Amino acid sequence: MADPKPRDPSVSRTANQRGAARLAAxxxxxxxxxxxxxxxxTLSQFGTIHVGREIEGEEYLPADADFFRQIVTGVIKGQLQIxxxxxxxxxxxxxxxRIDATLRAILRAAVFELxxxxxxxxxxxxxxxxDVAKAFYEDEAPKMVNAVLDQVAKTAGRDNDPVKTR
Structure with a gap:
């Protein structure tokens, strides 16, 4: 059996940068x-402080700053739809x-992307x-995030999106 092709490290780096951008957003x-x-x-503060640095002992991964800005700006501009x-x-x-502010932020950012x-x-x-929800909650909140986002994806006709593979 042939060895699988090694993954392109730039793909992994991009994914990690987007994940960090989502968390920062x-x-x-x-x-x-x-x-x-x-x-x-907010964009100014997070652009210079929170993205890709250590703050109060917490290490923030380098984030895709453009993607971060797209999410935050997109949520604000699209809030009447989101x-x-x-x-x-x-x-x-x-x-x-009625849900707490952290869950609202998670759901708004995710629904913007959906x-x-x-x-x-x-x-x-x-x-x-x-995964972002799991970083903040240990209880049922990540399951609720999954259920809500799944429902939004279905309503938006995105429940059968193909997953791109390399």
């Missing part, structure tokens, strides 16, 4: 929601205004944001 959206910071202030999509996927007794970034397979988006 969630943190920025949380800060904007809770701290009432402007988009410009929030109703999240609300529709949540159970009636638990609307978006609705606006059709070049990224929905399975990738869902997996990445469930």
């Amino acid at each position: 969630v943190q920025a959206l949380y800060q904007m929601d809770v701290g009432r910071q402007s988009l410009e202030d 929030d109703p999509a999240v609300d529709q996927a949540l159970v009636d007794t638990w609307p978006m205004g 609705l606006k970034r059709k070049d990224i397979p929905s399975r990738v988006v869902i997996t990445e944001y469930v």
